[in-house]
Amino acid sequence: MLKYILLIIILLPKDLLSQNILVKNGTLLTVTNGVKENTDILIINGKIAKIDKNLTAPEGTRIVDANNQYVMPGIIDAHSHIALDVINEATSPVTAEVNVGDVLDPLDVAIYRALAGGVTISHAMHGSANAIGGQCETIKHRFGTTNPDDLRMQGAPRTIKFALGENPIRTHGEGSKISPNTRMGVEQIFRNAFSQAKLYMKEWDDYKKGITKTSPVYSLRNETIADILKGDIIIHCHSYRADEILMLMRVLKDFGINKICFQHVNEGFKVAPELAAFGASASVFADWWAYKFEVYYSTAYNAAILTRNGVVTSINSDSEELIRHLYHEAAKTQRYGSLTDDEALALITINPAKQLGIDTKVGSIEVGKDGDIAIFSQHPLSIYTIPQMTIVDGIVKFDIKNDEADMRIDINPNETYSSFYENQRHHESQGCMHGLEELLMEDSYAKFMRYKYSKNHSH
Amino acid sequence: MHFLKIYILLFCTLLLFNINAQQVKKAESGTFLLKNGNLHTVTSGTFVGDLLIKDGVIADIGKSISVSEAKIIDCSGKQIYPGLIDGGCRLGLVEIDAISLTNDFNELGDFVPHMKALTAVNPNAVAIPVTRVNGITTVFAKPDGGTFPGTGALIHLFGYNPDQMSAGSERVVMRFPSTGKRGRWDRRSDDDIKKDAEKAIKKINDIWDTANNYMKMDSAARSENITLSTNNPQMLALLPIVSGKEPIFIEVNSKKDIESAIEWITEKKYKAVFTGVAEGWRVADKLAKNGIPVITGPILSVPGRDNDSYDSSYTNPSIMMKAGVKVAIRTDNAENVRNLPFNAGFAAAYEMGKEEALRAVTINTAEIFDVGDKIGSLDKGKIANLFICDGDAFETKTKIEHLFIKGWKIPLESRHTLLYDEFLDRTPGLK
Numbered sequence: 001m002l003k004y005i006l007l008i009i010i011l012l013p014k015d016l017l018s019q020n021i022l023v024k025n026g027t028l029l030t031v032t033n034g035v036k037e038n039t040d041i042l043i044i045n046g047k048i049a050k051i052d053k054n055l056t057a058p059e060g061t062r063i064v065d066a067n068n069q070y071v072m073p074g075i076i077d078a079h080s081h082i083a084l085d086v087i088n089e090a091t092s093p094v095t096a097e098v099n100v101g102d103v104l105d106p107l108d109v110a111i112y113r114a115l116a117g118g119v120t121i122s123h124a125m126h127g128s129a130n131a132i133g134g135q136c137e138t139i140k141h142r143f144g145t146t147n148p149d150d151l152r153m154q155g156a157p158r159t160i161k162f163a164l165g166e167n168p169i170r171t172h173g174e175g176s177k178i179s180p181n182t183r184m185g186v187e188q189i190f191r192n193a194f195s196q197a198k199l200y201m202k203e204w205d206d207y208k209k210g211i212t213k214t215s216p217v218y219s220l221r222n223e224t225i226a227d228i229l230k231g232d233i234i235i236h237c238h239s240y241r242a243d244e245i246l247m248l249m250r251v252l253k254d255f256g257i258n259k260i261c262f263q264h265v266n267e268g269f270k271v272a273p274e275l276a277a278f279g280a281s282a283s284v285f286a287d288w289w290a291y292k293f294e295v296y297y298s299t300a301y302n303a304a305i306l307t308r309n310g311v312v313t314s315i316n317s318d319s320e321e322l323i324r325h326l327y328h329e330a331a332k333t334q335r336y337g338s339l340t341d342d343e344a345l346a347l348i349t350i351n352p353a354k355q356l357g358i359d360t361k362v363g364s365i366e367v368g369k370d371g372d373i374a375i376f377s378q379h380p381l382s383i384y385t386i387p388q389m390t391i392v393d394g395i396v397k398f399d400i401k402n403d404e405a406d407m408r409i410d411i412n413p414n415e416t417y418s419s420f421y422e423n424q425r426h427h428e429s430q431g432c433m434h435g436l437e438e439l440l441m442e443d444s445y446a447k448f449m450r451y452k453y454s455k456n457h458s459h
Numbered sequence: 460m461h462f463l464k465i466y467i468l469l470f471c472t473l474l475l476f477n478i479n480a481q482q483v484k485k486a487e488s489g490t491f492l493l494k495n496g497n498l499h500t501v502t503s504g505t506f507v508g509d510l511l512i513k514d515g516v517i518a519d520i521g522k523s524i525s526v527s528e529a530k531i532i533d534c535s536g537k538q539i540y541p542g543l544i545d546g547g548c549r550l551g552l553v554e555i556d557a558i559s560l561t562n563d564f565n566e567l568g569d570f571v572p573h574m575k576a577l578t579a580v581n582p583n584a585v586a587i588p589v590t591r592v593n594g595i596t597t598v599f600a601k602p603d604g605g606t607f608p609g610t611g612a613l614i615h616l617f618g619y620n621p622d623q624m625s626a627g628s629e630r631v632v633m634r635f636p637s638t639g640k641r642g643r644w645d646r647r648s649d650d651d652i653k654k655d656a657e658k659a660i661k662k663i664n665d666i667w668d669t670a671n672n673y674m675k676m677d678s679a680a681r682s683e684n685i686t687l688s689t690n691n692p693q694m695l696a697l698l699p700i701v702s703g704k705e706p707i708f709i710e711v712n713s714k715k716d717i718e719s720a721i722e723w724i725t726e727k728k729y730k731a732v733f734t735g736v737a738e739g740w741r742v743a744d745k746l747a748k749n750g751i752p753v754i755t756g757p758i759l760s761v762p763g764r765d766n767d768s769y770d771s772s773y774t775n776p777s778i779m780m781k782a783g784v785k786v787a788i789r790t791d792n793a794e795n796v797r798n799l800p801f802n803a804g805f806a807a808a809y810e811m812g813k814e815e816a817l818r819a820v821t822i823n824t825a826e827i828f829d830v831g832d833k834i835g836s837l838d839k840g841k842i843a844n845l846f847i848c849d850g851d852a853f854e855t856k857t858k859i860e861h862l863f864i865k866g867w868k869i870p871l872e873s874r875h876t877l878l879y880d881e882f883l884d885r886t887p888g889l890k
Contacts, residue, residue, distance in 0.1 A: 109765050116769040166557075269882045273889040289875075290586060290794035292557035301879035308883060321761050324769070328801065334856035337879065383804035383855045403768065418764045420639035420713035420738065 019046035019394035022057040023373060026066030029380070031073055031342065031349045032364040041071065043371035046393035051367060062396075066375050069388060072345060073364050074120025074372030075326050078283040078352035079236070079263050079316035081125060082110035082323060083151060088127035088433070089134055093172050093180060093189045096160060096224035098134035100126050104148035110320040111143045115390045115398040117324035118374030121153065123316075123356055125263075126161040127433060128238035129171040131180060131189040133161035135224065136236065138356050140372075141390075143397055157357035160228065162190075162237035164244040165294050167433060187247050194255045197225035234259040234357055236283070240294040242270040249278050261355040263316070266298040272309035281312040281355045285322075286329035287336070303347060304337020314352035331381035344381055483588050483872035486617060489530055490518075491868065496534030496847060501541055501822050501836040510539060512843040515866030520839055532847070532861060540817070540852045541837050542596025542844030542864065543799055544613075544824040546754035547734055547789035550590060550796045551580035551600050551614065565604035570666060572631045573692040574609030576600045577621045586794045588873035591616040593797040594852065596844040596864045597626050597834060599754075599789070599824075601708075606634050606663060610696060611708070613828050615844065617864040628828040630732075631696055635711040635720045636660050639763070660723075667727060670697040705829075706730035708754075713763060714741040721749050732827055734789070737763050740775045743782035752827045753779055756789040758802040770809060776819060777811035787824040788816070804853030817852065842866070 021043045028036040028051070040055040041048060057063065081087050085103040089095045104124070114122065120141050126134035138156035145151070164186055173181025180186040200222035206212045227233050235252075239245050239262045252260060261281045262268060266289065268275060268282045275282060284306070289298035299305075306313040315330050317323035330348045333339040339347075353363025362370045371394035378385040390398040491512040498520065499505045509524040510517060554561035563579035580600050590598070601611030610631050618624035636659030638652055647655070673694040680687045699705040711720045712735040721742075724731045733739075734754045739746060746753060755776055762771040780786045788803050790796050799820060807816035825835025834842050843866040850857035862869045 110761075113761065113769045269878065270885075272882070273885060277889055287795060287798070290555055293555055296555055296585075297874070297878070299875040299878035299882075301875060301883070305879065305883050321759065324761070325759065325805075328805075328855060331855035335858060336875070381855065383801060383851075383853050384808045386808055418766050420715075420763045422637050422639040422641050422712060422763075 018060075018062065019371065020044050020058065020061045021371065021391060021394050021396070022055060022061050022063045023066050023071055023375070023391075024055075024063060026069050026071035026375065028365055029070060029072040029341070029345055030365040031345050032366060034342075041365065041373065043373075043391070043394040046371050046395070048365065048367050048369050048371055051365060064375070064389065064396075070376045070379050070385070071365070072118070072374050072376065072380055073349045073369075074362065074374050074390065074392065075118045075348045076314075076352040076356070076358075076363060077114070077119055077122040077317050077323050077326060077348075078261070078314045078355050079125055079318045080114075080122040080320075080323055081127070081318070082114060082122060082320050083108045083139055084124050087125075088129040090127070090129035090171050090175075093130050093168060093178070094132040094193050094221065094225075095126075095130050095134055096132050096193075096228075097220040098126070099137070100124055100134055101137035101152065104137065104139065104151050106143070106145050106148050106151055110323070111141050112398070113320065114323045115141050115143055115392075116387060116400075116403075118327060118376065118380070118387045118390050119323055120372040120374070120390060120392045120397075121353075121356075121358075121362060122323065123159065123236070123352075125159075125236065128161065128163035128167040129433065131163055131168045131186050132193055132225070133163055135160045135233070138358065141392055141397060142395075153358065155358070155361065158227070158233040159236050159356065160224070160233050162235050162248070164237060164239045164248060165241060166292060167238065183241075183244050183247070186244065187251060190248065190251045191254075193225055194229060194251070194257075197222045197229055198255075201226045201229070228257060229255060231257070231259060234261065234355075236261045236263050236355075238263045240264055240266045242267040245271055246274060249274065249280060253278075264295075264318070266295045266302065268311070269299060269302045269305040272306050272311055275306070276310040281314070281351070282306050283314040283316045283352065283355055285318070286315050286332040300332065300336040303333045304339055307333075307339060307343055307347075308337075312351050312354050313347060314355055315347045316352070327376070327380040327385065327387075328383065331383070334381065341379075341381060482583065482585065482874075483877075484870040486864075486867040486869050488867055490526070490528060491863070491866075492524065492526060492529040492531045493534045493539060493847065494531055496537050496539040498837055499538060499540045499817065499852070500838065501817060502838055503836075510837065510845075512863060512866050515843055517837060517839055517841050517843050517845075520837055534847055537847050537849060537860065538852065539837065539845060539847050540594065541821050541835060541841075542846060543594050543803075543820045543852070544787075544835065545595055545598040545789050545796050545799050545820070546756070546787040546824045546827065547599050547601055547611070547791055548796045549600065549603060549791075549793040550586055550598050550616075551582070551584045552576060552602070553793045554581065554584055554586075556793065564600075564602045564608070566602065566609060569605040570607045570693055571602075571605070571609055572607040572633075572696040574602055575612070575629070576602055576609060577612035577614070577625060577629065580612065580614055580621065580624060582619050582621075582624055585874050586796070587616050589794070589875055590796045591862060591864065591869060592859060592871045592873050592876070593800060594846040594848065594859050594862065595796060595799050596846070596862075598796060599630070599828070601630075601632050603632075606636070606659065607666070607693075608632055608634070613830065615842075615864055617867055617869055626828075626830060626834065628830050630705065630708045630828070631700060632708045632710065632734075633663070635709050635716055635723075636663065637711075637713065638715055638719075639713045660719075667697075667701070670694055670701045674698055674701045700729050703728075703730060706732045708732050708734050710734045712737040714738040717742050718745065721745055721751065724751070725749065735791075736779070737772065737775065739784070740771060740778035743779045743784060746779060747783035752785040752787070752823075754787045754789050754824070754827065755779070756802055757791050757798075758788060758805045759798070773805050773809035776806040776816075777809060780811055780815055780819070785823055785827065786815075786819050787827050788819040800853045801855065804855070807853060813851070813853070 023041045042050040089098045125136040136159045138153045139151040203216040287300040350363035353359035373391040375389040376385045493510040508522045511519040552564040566574045602609030613626040613628040614624040636656040736755045803816040822835035825831045847861040
């Protein structure tokens with residue numbers, strides 16, 4: 001009897017968390033290796049072990065029938081703010097020392113809603129209030145855990161948020177009456193910060209070599225910026241206008257930095273050849289524009305122009321609304337610019353993976369990669385498709401057939417009392433300037449901001 | 460002679476510059492015969508046939524039409540749809556969201572029903588061509604903000620003055636007092652929210668009582684041929700509603716508020732259209748029983764409550780439609796009203812079906828605005844608002860190939876296409 005109890009105890013956790021799964025007979029959209037009809041994927045211990053026809057699985061492996069369905073790599077969002085308690089440390093134009101990884105919220109229902117749209121990984125970013133904002137965290141949507149650490153994607157490179165243009169100018173120049181108040185000021189924030197960090201590195205070098213006797217003052221801010229200079233951190237820079245994009249590339253060139261992904265980058269299409277020559281990548285909205293002046297001269301053809309000019313491009317959400325249908329956002333590049341299926345799918349899979357430095361682990365259906373899979377009723381680029389199942393590390397995290405008493409953990413789906421959010425329904429609520437309502441609530445600006453937060457996005 | 464050449468060259472260059480400086484190319488008028496297209500009439504099925512556009516209207520539609528003089532457009536293998544109608548947005552009333560001086564939808568004051576959107580719609584708003592090239596030909600541009608933000612206008616997305624743009628329907632908008640939270644930053648207690656809502660209801664009741672009295676006064680004066688010596692534009696704006704001629708458009712979203720609004724309107728006996736109606740799915744039967752038409756959307760929005768199913772905003776229109784509610788779809792947007800077909804597409808995918816979703820952005824909307832005899836379907840005699848495309852109207856990758864508004868052939872150009880043309884292969888590039 002005792003033997004059986006022990007056996008159950010040993011087997012139970014393994015069964016519950018089994019990371020083995022066989023997805024059978026799907027139409028595989030591998031992204032990097034074409035379309036494979038009627039093919040199986042075997043995931044063992046959370047990794048893709050085999051891709052072939054008529055695969056068999058070890059006894060006890062869960063089998064999912066994907067006959068007549070489309071199977072694609074888990075969708076990756078290179079710009080999001082879900083699963084975060086706070087977003088903006090808007091107290092200084094430079095806050096490289098803070099890290100959103102310290103405020104992960106595994107209970108955020110937005111993670112589940114993203115899973116229900118096939119999204120398995122998102123780049124949880126600091127906001128855009130500061131020229132050099134905080135460090136970001138690449139998270140896996142392992143919804144169901146209550147431990148924030150479980151969300152972190154092991155082995156993902158460090159990333160940091162930069163921001164150009166109206167947001168840092170509005171926050172610091174207009175808001176706090178300190179530089180930057182113009183795009184000239186923004187440039188000097190970067191030059192100053194990098195120069196300081198270089199001095200800081202030299203001071204420590206001198207101290208370690210014994211040239212100086214007194215240790216320099218430790219600064220986490222300078223340590224972080226030094227790590228950018230060393231190439232250990234990828235910059236993800238909130239940007240809109242062509243001139244400021246060129247400015248940052250000049251600054252980075254002067255300081256020998258080359259790992260840069262421009263975010264939003266609505267006017268990236270104007271300087272696509274320059275972006276390609278620098279080796280910078282671009283993560284854009286499918287069609288957002290005109291919500292403020294710096295995005296007035298935009299085009300929904302941005303992603304197509306960037307792609308055709310050889311820039312590694314992704315489509316991101318920056319919103320808990322858009323993250324639920326990135327497959328549809330990517331499809332818009334077929335209306336606006338006639339991208340092929342593979343090109344459009346790459347915008348939400350392998351390309352964002354490249355921008356986050358995780359493309360050897362995820363972003364396509366290949367043997368050895370993580371078992372992150374999204375299954376759709378029709379081709380994911382069709383408006384009529386419906387996400388059916390989303391698998392993270394070989395574990396089913398969303399199943400449309402089992403949503404009744406679904407996997408939402410913080411809140412009971414059958415709760416009789418709950419708040420209705422009148423204006424939460426628009427796609428603004430977790431954008432780049434989130435958390436700045438009170439800081440910016442002054443005079444007429446307050447009225448405007450209240451309206452913005454109730455009605456529109458504010459990226 | 461040499462100088463003359465230079466002058467001519469200079470003149471031509473200036474001319475070219477002038478043409479390019481315009482927003483988009485001129486629209487083309489005339490008689491057009493669309494041959495062999497798959498006609499999605501909405502009202503009388505779908506069939507392959509011809510459609511004749513003449514004098515701004517659909518002059519004929521049938522299996523085979525022949526006329527002596529018309530520009531012929533071969534539509535073999537193409538789909539022809541009536542122009543899509545957005546049941547509520549701020550298009551034309553805002554140029555750039557964040558720049559308040561370009562926002563003309565939110566006049567000061569909580570009770571300003573006499574503010575007319577048709578006055579402030581900018582016929583040359585950059586977003587208008589951006590919107591119409593996606594097949595949207597008509598929208599309801601509405602004021603937004605306070606309890607009575609103004610009177611919205613149904614407009615065609617082509618024209619150079621209000622008369623040319625008006626689609627002949629203006630509607631007063633009222634925001635029903637909400638018991639929901641305004642956003643995550645709303646820290647009012649539940650009691651305070653309740654008190655605020657009760658106060659607001661009392662306020663609107665007072666206003667409508669006054670409007671009723673105003674109507675009595677007004678009709679008494681009329682019957683005795685007396686001129687009222689008052690200037691009350693607010694009350695005048697409400698007259699068509701208290702007299703039962705026009706419906707009041709009531710913006711209401713949460714379950715409890717919809718129920719309160721149904722009770723309220725039943726007591727008042729006004730005609731009403733509910734807009735927003737995010738939680739219509741929770742009270743669909745009540746809406747149907749009371750015969751209240753609904754303009755809902757955006758469909759692409761997050762659920763109103765954290766514990767709602769992830770897809771409740773996608774399925775909302777279909778649940779209402781199946782309960783027997785007349786449903787129209789809106790974007791409630793400004794610069795991205797062009798996403799109307801995709802909002803309808805999501806509704807279609809999530810149980811509404813393509814046919815009903817198409818009605819929700821064409822004939823249903825037209826009927827709700829009492830212009831069902833003029834727009835909303837491909838029928839003889841209706842205004843020639845339609846588009847020709849290479850696939851399903853809602854499918855993301857579908858491309859629009861021809862667009863007609865009021866019989867004018869509209870160039871498929873907008874800021875977005877023009878920037879594409881200029882920058883896809885930029886010259887000079889780098890090499």
